Amino acid sequence: MGQFKAGKSSFLNSLLGQDVLPVGAIPVTTAITRLQYGNNERALVRHFDGRITEVPLIGIVKFTSEAENPGNSKNVAIVDIELPSLQKYPGMRLVDTPGLGSVYKYHQSASENWLPAVGTALLAVSADRPLSEHDLELIRELTSHTPNIILLLTKADILSPVQQQEVVSFFQQTLQRELHRTLPVYLYSTKSNTKEYKQRVEEDIFKTICANRDSEFLRILHYKVRSLSQNCLSYLRIALHSSMQADLNRDNLHAQIINEKVKESLMRDELGIISREHQRQTRPLIETYLEQFKVPLTKKVTAKLQNEITSWTGNLWKLSRYYETWVSENLSEEMRVISKTEHVHFLGTLKKAHASFSRSLEAFCKFLGDNIENVLGVKLADVDWKIDVIEPERPDISFAKSFDIHLDLIWFLIPMFLFRQIFERHFIKAIPKEVKINLSRLAYQWKKSVNNSIEAMHAQAINYIHDELSTIEALLSRTQGQTDDIKQLIVQVERLSDNLTKSRI
Ligand SMILES: Nc1nc2c(ncn2[C@@H]2O[C@H](COP(=O)(O)OP(=O)(O)OP(=O)(O)O)[C@@H](O)[C@H]2O)c(=O)[nH]1
Ligand SMILES: [Mg+2]
Numbered sequence: 001m002g003q004f005k006a007g008k009s010s011f012l013n014s015l016l017g018q019d020v021l022p023v024g025a026i027p028v029t030t031a032i033t034r035l036q037y038g039n040n041e042r043a044l045v046r047h048f049d050g051r052i053t054e055v056p057l058i059g060i061v062k063f064t065s066e067a068e069n070p071g072n073s074k075n076v077a078i079v080d081i082e083l084p085s086l087q088k089y090p091g092m093r094l095v096d097t098p099g100l101g102s103v104y105k106y107h108q109s110a111s112e113n114w115l116p117a118v119g120t121a122l123l124a125v126s127a128d129r130p131l132s133e134h135d136l137e138l139i140r141e142l143t144s145h146t147p148n149i150i151l152l153l154t155k156a157d158i159l160s161p162v163q164q165q166e167v168v169s170f171f172q173q174t175l176q177r178e179l180h181r182t183l184p185v186y187l188y189s190t191k192s193n194t195k196e197y198k199q200r201v202e203e204d205i206f207k208t209i210c211a212n213r214d215s216e217f218l219r220i221l222h223y224k225v226r227s228l229s230q231n232c233l234s235y236l237r238i239a240l241h242s243s244m245q246a247d248l249n250r251d252n253l254h255a256q257i258i259n260e261k262v263k264e265s266l267m268r269d270e271l272g273i274i275s276r277e278h279q280r281q282t283r284p285l286i287e288t289y290l291e292q293f294k295v296p297l298t299k300k301v302t303a304k305l306q307n308e309i310t311s312w313t314g315n316l317w318k319l320s321r322y323y324e325t326w327v328s329e330n331l332s333e334e335m336r337v338i339s340k341t342e343h344v345h346f347l348g349t350l351k352k353a354h355a356s357f358s359r360s361l362e363a364f365c366k367f368l369g370d371n372i373e374n375v376l377g378v379k380l381a382d383v384d385w386k387i388d389v390i391e392p393e394r395p396d397i398s399f400a401k402s403f404d405i406h407l408d409l410i411w412f413l414i415p416m417f418l419f420r421q422i423f424e425r426h427f428i429k430a431i432p433k434e435v436k437i438n439l440s441r442l443a444y445q446w447k448k449s450v451n452n453s454i455e456a457m458h459a460q461a462i463n464y465i466h467d468e469l470s471t472i473e474a475l476l477s478r479t480q481g482q483t484d485d486i487k488q489l490i491v492q493v494e495r496l497s498d499n500l501t502k503s504r505i
Contacts, residue, residue, distance in 0.1 A: 001097050001100070001111060001114075001118070001121055001122070001123050001124070001138060001142070002097075002099065002100065002123055002124035002125060002126075002135070002138075002152075002154075003099055003100050003101045003124075003125070003126070003129065003132065003134060003135065004027045004098075004099025004100065004101055004102035004104075004107065005025070005026075005027065005099060005102075005126065006099065006124040006125060006126040006129075006154055007124055007126055007154035007155055007188075007190070008029070008096055008097065008099065008124045008154075009021040009022065009023045009028065009029050009096050010023045010154075010190045011124060011152065011154060011188055011190065012035065012094055012096050013190075014188075014190045014194060014198065015094070015198060015201070015202070015206075016035070016083065016085055016086070016094075017085065018083070018085060020035070020057060020060070020081060020083070021033060021060075021064065021096050022060075022061045022064055022065040024065075024067075026066075027066055027098075027099055027102040027103070027104055027107060028065050028066055028067070029064060029065070029066075029096055029097065029098045029099065029107070030064060030065060030066045030069050030070075030071075030072050030076075030098055030104070030106070030107060030110075031063055031064045031069065031072060031076040031077075031078065031079055031098070031110065032077070032078045032079070032095060032096070032097055032098070032110060032111075032114055033060070033064050033078070033079045033080075033081065033095070033096040034078060034079070034080050034081065034093050034094070034095050034096075035081045035082075035083060035086060035093065035094040035095075035096070036080070036081075036082060036083075036086055036092070036093040036094070037082065037083065037084070037086035037087050037089065037090060037092075038082020038083060038084065038086075039082075039084060040082065040084065041057050041081075041082065041083055041084065042054060042057070042081070042082050043055050043056070043057050043059070043060045043079060043080065043081045043082075044079070044080040044081075044082075045060075045063050045076055045079050046076070046077045046078045046079070046080065047074075047075050047076060047077060048075045048076075048077045049075065057081065060079055060081065062074075063076045063079055064076070064079050064096075066104060066107075071104070071106050072106055072110070088210075089206055089210050090210060090213070091210065091213045091214075092206065092209060092210055092213065093119075095114070095118075097110070097111040097114055098110050098111050099111070100112075100134060100138065101132075101134050112141075115141055115142065115145050116145055116224070118142065118145050118146050119146065119148070119216075119217070119220050120146060120148035120149075120150065120205070120209060120216075120220070121142045121145075121146050121148060121149045121150065122150050122152050122205070123135065123138065123139065123142070123149060123150065123151050123152065124152045124154050125151055125152065125153055125154065125171075126154050126155050127153055127154065127155040127156055127157075127158050127159050127163075127164075127167060128155060128158060130153075130167045130170055130171065131170065131171055131174050136174070136178050136179065139175070139179060139183070140179065143179075144227045144231065145224060145227065146220055146223060146224070147219065147220065147223045148216075148220065149183050150183065150184050150185075150186065150205060151171060151183050151184065151185040151186070152185075152186050152187075152188055152201075153167060153168065153171070153185060153186065153187045153188065154188050154189070155188075155189060155191075156187040156188060156189040156193070156197065157189040157191040157192040157193070164187060168185050168187075171183075171185050172185070184204075186200060186201050186204070186205070188201065222500045222503070225496070225497075225500055226497055226500050226501065229493050229494075229496055229497035229500070230497065232493050233490060233493050233494065233497070236486055236489055236490045236493065237490070239482070239486050240483065240486045240487065240490065243482050243483045243486055244483055247483055250476060250477075253375055253376075253476060254473075254476050256371060256374070256375045257368075257371045257372055257375050257376075257472065257476070258371075258469065258472070258473070259367075259371060261364075261367040261371075262364055262367045262368045262371065262469070264465060264466060264469050267360075267364055267462075267465050268462060268465075270360055271357065271360060271458055271461050271462055271465075272458070274353060274356040274357060274360060274458070275353065275454055275455060275457075275458035278349040278350075278352055278353035278356070278454055279349070279353075279451040279454050279455070281349050282346075282349040282350075282446075282447045282450045282451050282454070283443055283444065283447040285346075285348050285349055286346045286442075286443040286446050286447060286450075287439075287440065287443045289342070289345050289346065290338070290342075290439045290442065290443055293338060293439060294432075294435060294436065294439060297334060297435050297439075298431055298432045298435045300334075301330060301331065301334065301431050301434075301435060302428055302431045302432075304330065305326070305330075305427065305428055305431060306428060308326070309323075309424050309427065309428070310424075315414075315416055316414050316416060316419075316423060319416075319420075319423060319427075323427050327431075327434050331434060331435065331438040332438075334438070335438055335439075335441075335442045338439075338442065339442060339446070343446065346392075346446045346450060347392070347450060349450060349454065350392065350450050350453055350454055353454045353457060353458075354387055354457060357387045357457050357458065357460075357461045358386070358387050360461065361387065361461055361464060361465070364465060365380075365468075368380065368468065368472075372472075387457050387460055387461055388457070388460065392446070392449035392450045392452065392453045393449050393452075
């Protein structure tokens with residue numbers, strides 16, 4: 001790797017002892033070129049679309065040089081070259097990359113994209129441009145991709161031995177100051193002392209790597225995965241932080257929107273109280289209203305009975321049956337009439353309960369709307385939360401008879417011609433009680449019916465509140481945080497990274 005014109009391609013040609021790669025005074029290398037051992041000399045051009053073409057070695061310049069493949073218009077991904085001369089480096093691949101920092105932006109991106117694939121990085125720095133800020137930046141980037149970074153001071157021939165030493169110590173000082181590390185530095189020249197330089201580089205770098213090829217490979221691989229894990233972890237921690245923040249915000253949001261004033265359980269309690277209170281008052285209210293009918297009705301029925309009873313014939317038993325049927329029919333009819341004409345007056349608690357439910361819902365709606373507007377700045381759409389007035393059903397007014405005249409059990413002992421008047425009086429005297437019982441039953445039947453309606457309105461109000469709160473709850477939790485998922489990922493990545501550290505080679 002290295003800046004443009006650092007002498008990368010020249011170095012590799014020199015190492016190979018063969019001018020395989022194009023070199024020049026202007027930016028040249030335009031495609032990643034890999035060199036490795038092969039029985040025969042051959043070059044394979046791999047295109048981005050997956051196409052692979054074999055070209056004569058001499059022809060690779062058509063694909064790897066800027067002059068013949070400007071801006072990589074031929075869409076070359078990689079050129080693979082196989083050379084018998086590389087037999088001395090089994091299992092190793094030399095890679096020439098386009099130079100960094102030239103006017104050709106494409107060269108820059110091609111090399112940067114290669115970074116994650118770097119094994120041992122040999123960073124060429126030309127003696128006439130000793131260690132620029134770009135080189136330092138490249139070292140920083142390489143640090144997350146490989147543990148092996150070696151500096152190659154190229155074009156050493158343009159410096160005197162003293163200057164060479166100066167440059168090398170400048171390298172180390174700068175590295176120490178800027179990156180707090182040192183790196184091995186090798187000198188190279190294709191012009192003078194090439195043999196010595198080459199020998200050192202071969203011995204120290206390439207032969208060492210080849211001798212430990214597999215373990216080096218694993219070591220670099222582990223380093224990459226660890227480094228990747230660390231990068232992932234730092235992103236995941238940011239994600240975790242923001243997710244936790246989002247959870248907190250959401251919880252706060254929830255607490256602010258669904259506060260005490262609109263809490264479902266409290267609303268249920270409140271509506272329950274309204275329902276019970278009004279239901280409790282229904283019967284007394286109806287009974288009080290019916291009170292006014294007692295006296296006139298008693299008078300009317302008594303008069304009618306007095307008028308009709310004289311025509312009844314038979315013994316006491318028969319008389320009693322007549323009486324029962326007569327009272328039952330007449331009072332039922334009277335009750336039916338009252339029920340029909342007066343029932344609107346029985347609905348007082350129903351109307352009051354309706355008003356209370358409506359008020360309670362209105363307040364709930366307002367509080368919720370205010371909360372949402374305050375917290376989210378959104379206005380809740382107007383909802384039509386009208387409680388229907390549920391008309392009570394007309395109760396069935398045919399009452400079973402209720403008589404406590406047990407005298408008829410002994411009718412055969414009683415001579416009617418002596419006692420008939422006493423019995424008639426007895427029957428007539430019983431009328432006020434019958435009227436009272438019938439009115440009370442009417443009140444009871446209507447109470448049941450009215451209270452059923454109150455209960456139905458109660459259920460309706462609860463449904464409104466439940467549905468509304470469920471919708472809002474669902475909306476608030478739709479953006480469910482990913483905190484748990486992220487935490488799990490962090491644990492997985494940490495475990496992976498730990499395992500790699502333990503099996504460190
Ligand atoms: N004096 C001297 N010049 C050299 C040496 N090595 C390479 N050069 C010259 O440096 C120039 C660039 O060499 P290249 O090998 O093309 O450099 P590169 O780093 O591959 O360049 P790009 O592929 O464009 O990034 C050429 O003109 C070479 O002749 C050396 O050791 N000494
Ligand atoms: Mg080159």
